[in-house]
Amino acid sequence: MKLTHHSRQSGFTLAEIMMAMAIAVVIFAAIITASIAMQKSFNAVDHFFATHIQQVRIIDYLNRDVKRALICTVSANQQTVTLTIPKYIIQSGDAEAVSNPSLVGAMRSPTLSTTTSLVNYGTTTSTVVYSINGASILRTEDGAVTTIASSTDQLVPSTTDTDLTNTEYSTMAVTFRPIFTSGNVADERTGTTVFSLAYLRNKRRG
Amino acid sequence: MKVSSIPNERGNVLLCAICTIFVISLIAANVLLNCTARYNQASNQVRSWNEALYAAESGADMAFAEIRKTLPGASPSPSPWTGWAPSGTTYVSPVTGTASLPWTFGSDNLQARTVVETCYFDSSGVFHLGANPTGAWPWYRIRSKGTSPLQGLKRTGMDDRLSNGNRFVANGSTRGDGDTLLRKIDFNFDHFIATYGPNGDGTGKALQAVNAPQIARRIELIVGAVTPFGAAVRVTTSFDGPGSAGLIDSFNSNNGAYYFAANNPSDPHYADSHSGSVAVNSPTFFMHQGPIWGDVSTNGGNVLPSNLIHGVIDNNVPLTIPPLVMPSLPTPQPSPVAFNSNTTITPASPGSVSAPTTYLVSSWSKSVTFNQSGSAQTYVAVHVTSDFTGQVTVNTGVHVQVFFDGNMSVKARDLVNNTGLAANMQFYGISPTDPNTTQTIAIASPGNFVGTFYAPSAAISFTGNPDITGSIVGKTYSGNGNTTLHYDRALDNAGEPSDYRIASYVEDIR
Numbered sequence: 001m002k003l004t005h006h007s008r009q010s011g012f013t014l015a016e017i018m019m020a021m022a023i024a025v026v027i028f029a030a031i032i033t034a035s036i037a038m039q040k041s042f043n044a045v046d047h048f049f050a051t052h053i054q055q056v057r058i059i060d061y062l063n064r065d066v067k068r069a070l071i072c073t074v075s076a077n078q079q080t081v082t083l084t085i086p087k088y089i090i091q092s093g094d095a096e097a098v099s100n101p102s103l104v105g106a107m108r109s110p111t112l113s114t115t116t117s118l119v120n121y122g123t124t125t126s127t128v129v130y131s132i133n134g135a136s137i138l139r140t141e142d143g144a145v146t147t148i149a150s151s152t153d154q155l156v157p158s159t160t161d162t163d164l165t166n167t168e169y170s171t172m173a174v175t176f177r178p179i180f181t182s183g184n185v186a187d188e189r190t191g192t193t194v195f196s197l198a199y200l201r202n203k204r205r206g
Numbered sequence: 207m208k209v210s211s212i213p214n215e216r217g218n219v220l221l222c223a224i225c226t227i228f229v230i231s232l233i234a235a236n237v238l239l240n241c242t243a244r245y246n247q248a249s250n251q252v253r254s255w256n257e258a259l260y261a262a263e264s265g266a267d268m269a270f271a272e273i274r275k276t277l278p279g280a281s282p283s284p285s286p287w288t289g290w291a292p293s294g295t296t297y298v299s300p301v302t303g304t305a306s307l308p309w310t311f312g313s314d315n316l317q318a319r320t321v322v323e324t325c326y327f328d329s330s331g332v333f334h335l336g337a338n339p340t341g342a343w344p345w346y347r348i349r350s351k352g353t354s355p356l357q358g359l360k361r362t363g364m365d366d367r368l369s370n371g372n373r374f375v376a377n378g379s380t381r382g383d384g385d386t387l388l389r390k391i392d393f394n395f396d397h398f399i400a401t402y403g404p405n406g407d408g409t410g411k412a413l414q415a416v417n418a419p420q421i422a423r424r425i426e427l428i429v430g431a432v433t434p435f436g437a438a439v440r441v442t443t444s445f446d447g448p449g450s451a452g453l454i455d456s457f458n459s460n461n462g463a464y465y466f467a468a469n470n471p472s473d474p475h476y477a478d479s480h481s482g483s484v485a486v487n488s489p490t491f492f493m494h495q496g497p498i499w500g501d502v503s504t505n506g507g508n509v510l511p512s513n514l515i516h517g518v519i520d521n522n523v524p525l526t527i528p529p530l531v532m533p534s535l536p537t538p539q540p541s542p543v544a545f546n547s548n549t550t551i552t553p554a555s556p557g558s559v560s561a562p563t564t565y566l567v568s569s570w571s572k573s574v575t576f577n578q579s580g581s582a583q584t585y586v587a588v589h590v591t592s593d594f595t596g597q598v599t600v601n602t603g604v605h606v607q608v609f610f611d612g613n614m615s616v617k618a619r620d621l622v623n624n625t626g627l628a629a630n631m632q633f634y635g636i637s638p639t640d641p642n643t644t645q646t647i648a649i650a651s652p653g654n655f656v657g658t659f660y661a662p663s664a665a666i667s668f669t670g671n672p673d674i675t676g677s678i679v680g681k682t683y684s685g686n687g688n689t690t691l692h693y694d695r696a697l698d699n700a701g702e703p704s705d706y707r708i709a710s711y712v713e714d715i716r
Contacts, residue, residue, distance in 0.1 A: 023219070027226050034230045042237040049245040050364045056252050057385055064388075068713050088426070088712040107406055110347075110428050110710060112327035114460055116477070117698040119428045119710035146387070164520045201711035 044180040047153070052192070054149035055174040058130075058137055058157050059196045061148050065128050066170045066198040074170070078158045081130040081170075086121040086202070091142075094122065130157065153179050156189075168200045248363035248385065251421070254354040255389040257314055258423040259713075261352025264311070265299060265318030266427050269348045272297070273322070273429055273706050278533055295324035295336050295344075314357075320350040341558040343703050346429040356419035360393045362386060390716075393419045398716065406714055428710040431703030434660045435677035437483040438500060438693035442527050442662065445486045447685035448496030451671070455499035456481035456693040459627050464675060464692050468499040468516065480516060482693045487525035494686055500693070527662040527679060529637035532609060533702060535587050538566035545570040545596055556582035562607065564589070570596040570610075578603035600624060600631045609634045613646045618672040619653025628656050628676030629700035635661025635680075644681060658697065 012020070062081065066072055071084040090096050090103045097104045108121045129140045137149040137157060149155055153176040161170045175193045275286035291298040299320040311318075325345045326338035338344060363385040390397060396414045403410040406424070438454050439445060448454055457464040458478040468479040483500035484491075489507040497514045503523035511519055536557075542549060544567050551574060553563040562585035570590045576599070578584045584604045593612035597620040600606045604625065610633070623631040635645050645663050649655060651670025658676045659666055666680040671688035677697050685691060 023222070027222060031226060031229055035233055038230075038233045038237050042241060045237075045241045046244070049241060049248075053245070053248045053252070053364045053385070057388060060252065060255065061388060064713065064715065068711060086710070086712050088714065089716065105402065105716075106408060107426075107714070109333040111333060112331040114329075114331045117695065119430070121710075121712065148384070148388070163518065164523075201708065 040180075044178070047180065048178055051151045051153045051155065051176050051178070052194075054137075054151055054155060055176065055192070055194045058149050058155070058174050059172055059194060061139060062130060062157070062159065062170070062172050063196055063198045067201050069128075069200055070125065070202045072161045072168065072170050072200060074159050074161045078160055079132055079156070081157075081159045081161075083128040083130075085126045085128055087124060087126050088121050090122075094124075096122075130159075132156070151176060153177055154189075168203045170198055170200070172196045172198070243359075244364055247358050247361055250357045251363050251385060251389055251391060254314075254356045254391075254421045255423070257316055258352045258354040258421045259425075261311075261316035261318045261354060262350045262423050262425045263352070264316075265320035265350035265352060266348050266425060268299065268318075269297075269320045269322045269346075269350065270427075270429065270706070270708070273346050277705065278702055279531065290322075297322040315355050317353040318350060319353075320348060323347045323349075341560045342699075343431040343559075345431075345709075346706075348427040348429060349424070350427070351422055351424045353420055353422045356391060356421055360419055389421055391419060391421055392416045396422070398422065398424075402716060406716070424714040426710075426712050426714065427708050429706050430709040431699075432705040432707045433697070433699060433701040434679050434704055435658050435697035435701055437485050438481075438677060438691055439484045439683050440525065440527065440677075440679045441485075441666075441683045442487045442525065442681050444488060444490035444492070444682045445484055446492040447683065447689060448494060448498070448691065449686045449688055450495035451688035452494075452496035452685065452690050453499070454482040454484065454496070454691045454693070455479050456695055458695040459629075460696045463626070464694075468497075478695055481695055482691065483517065485523065485525050487527070489521075492686075496690075528704075529641070530634060530660065530662050532589065532611075532636050535564045535589065536561050538564045538589070542567065544568045545572055545574050545590075548573045550575045550577065551586070552577040553579045553584055553586060555579060557585040559585060559605075561585075562587040562605075566591070568592060570594050570608075573597040573599065575599040575601065576604045576606050577601050594633075596620070598622065598631070605630045607632045607634065609636055611636045611638075613648075615646070615648045615650075617650050617653055618655045618668075618674075621649075621653075621655050621657060623656040626656060627696070628658055628694045629697055631657035632701060633657060633659050633661070635659070635664045637661075637663040647680070658701070660701065 065083050065085060069083040069085050073082045074080070087094070088108060090106050090108055092104050110119045110121055112119055126142050131138050131140070135150055135152055135154070136147045137155060139146045139148045155174060155176045157172060157174045159170055159172045162168065173193055173195050175189045177189045178192065272286050272290065275282040287297050289300045299318065323335055323346065324337055325333060325335050325347050326342065327333055327345065394415060396416055398406070399412055399414045401411065402408060438456065455466065455468045456479055457475060461475060461478060467473040467475040470476055480499050482498060483502070484498060485503045486507065487505045489504055491502070491504050491507045491509055493514065495514070497516060499516045501517035501519070502509050502515050503520045505522070505524050507521045509519050509521055542565070546569060549572065555563065556579040557563040565588045567588060567590055569592050573596060576586055578601060586604060587607045588609065590608065590610040594608065594610045594614040595616065597616070598606070598608070599622040601624050614633070614635070621631065635647060638645060644665050645661055647659060647661055647664045647666045649668050649672060651672055654673040656675040660679045662679065662681060664680045665682045666678055667684040668674065668689040669687055674689065674691045675694060677693055678691070
């Protein structure tokens with residue numbers, strides 16, 4: 001048998017294959033490295049954004065409740081805020097609801113105190129407390145606890161209350177320390193601070 | 207070794223490089239897209255939620271502006287409630303276009319719908335809709351709903367950092383957690399109407415589709431009249447007092463007669479005793495050795511905490527007391543036209559707060575006694591076009607307002623208020639035409655005084671040791687002797703309103 005010789009179908013030499021493999025390895029290494037870096041970056045950025053949104057959520061919760069509060073007090077360490085809020089909605093267990101359960105969820109009509117001349121909703125008020133429990137920020141309204149934010153980034157809200165003769169306002173600042181940074185320095189926390197200020201619309205004196 | 211040249215296979219390295227860059231770019235773009243899409247959506251929700259409140263409060267502000275147009279003496283143009291839809295004593299904000307093409311405001315197409323209802327509180331403090339049958343100044347309830355369209359896709363925000371992950375709960379008993387719980391976005395249906403009805407009272411519940419994703423917030427404001435007598439002393443220029451044997455404190459005549467309770471926290475009237483507040487629209491505040499059981503505010507002063515001031519001190523509070531012009535009163539009685547001899551007046555009809563029996567007199571130099579008309583509460587107004595130098599006695603069941611154009615110089619014993627209530631004897635000093643002219647009101651010993659003074663252009667002085675129950679509004683106040691002043695908190699609702707105030711603010715967060 002005579003083998004036909006095809007001079008134009010010669011294969012790659014070993015050196016060429018080795019060279020090609022080396023280049024391929026470098027390319028794939030670059031792609032994989034880039035992918036991992038991108039994934040880490042995505043996680044970091046996504047985590048940062050998510051924590052930032054939680055910052056804003058804490059601020060918005062506090063803002064909403066401070067605006068409708070009758071009284072605002074802040075603990076010495078500025079991390080526990082206690083608010084007294086009108087009971088606009090009849091809740092289960094309220095006097096009206098005990099005698100008529102169908103009123104649960106209904107809006108109250110205001111009353112005018114004959115002794116203090118203040119407008120009230122019902123004879124009692126709701127107490128809302130904002131506090132920190134580990135990595136979570138809690139909102140407790142009349143004993144019912146809601147976790148409004150939770151992050152391993154050490155979210156820390158800080159509130160101060162200023163009570164003047166004719167007005168009262170609370171300033172809020174929420175910071176966190178991004179977990180993907182390694183410096184663990186104070187600047188990393190201060191660099192994430194979000195501030196807000198809300199006036200008590202119901203400023204009054206007893 | 208000879209390397210053969212194969213021209214047709216050139217460019218592999220370039221192709222590989224381009225492919226690599228393309229793949230990496232795809233990964234990067236995907237990362238960027240994922241991050242920004244979620245973040246932008248969450249940011250849109252935050253913005254819309256806050257703007258919905260701006261819209262609701264803007265609607266309430268517009269309603270408040272209309273209410274202020276109804277103040278006595280105001281002659282606004284356009285007249286109150288122009289463009290609003292009245293129905294009895296209820297007013298609905300101007301129609302905002304049609305459902306398919308609503309009129310909006312702001313760059314983000316915000317909408318507001320506001321309903322103003324006239325209301326009042328009876329003597330027990332119970333709320334009623336409609337005009338007050340006693341003729342007293344009305345209250346208003348403002349309910350305002352602000353709506354903000356939500357930009358972007360119908361998707362939740364970045365709630366996945368919270369533990370239980372229940373974004374939306376099918377049984378409707380809760381709204382999940384995180385942003386979903388706070389912001390209550392209406393993606394397809396109006397959750398409020400579906401759950402609580404359009405007015406929030408549980409009636410008319412319906413599944414109502416929304417044109418586009420939106421966030422709505424609702425607020426309720428109670429608006430009441432600002433009366434002149436909201437503090438013990440309010441002056442524009444200077445305050446001087448109280449002396450070493452004097453004091454300023456408060457009580458509430460609705461809860462009984464005055465006695466000193468300010469230093470006894472266990473006293474049932476203790477809470478009423480610390481409203482003897484002093485407000486000065488200038489830095490000029492002189493305090494002697496008498497205590498003030500209330501707040502002190504100045505405009506640029508330097509009042510420092512001391513054991514004599516038992517309230518909040520604020521040195522940065524502007525205070526505006528406009529000059530007093532003679533208000534419109536009902537047509538005066540034909541006689542008498544002067545009180546130059548001792549007179550007893552028993553009106554033929556009792557009148558009302560807004561329509562008292564009126565007398566116009568050129569002078570008042572003698573004693574005048576006002577009696578009740580039958581057994582009804584009787585309302586009397588007197589306009590004296592000169593100085594007041596006489597005496598007055600207000601008997602039980604009578605409410606007297608005295609407007610005088612000139613000055614006043616009497617002894618405290620000349621002003622007899624047998625009702626015991628400061629609101630029943632009110633003196634109003636009409637501001638001189640020349641703003642540089644200062645009225646004078648001088649009250650001397652002996653005697654005590656139960657009543658009020660509202661004289662924005664007057665220098666008001668008390669000398670000796672009169673015991674005053676009521677409230678003082680003027681240009682200057684001097685009571686540095688042994689003068690004692692007891693502010694009556696019942697005066698909060700007395701007198702002609704100078705403005706309206708928001709007495710309560712609540713948000714329906716459901």
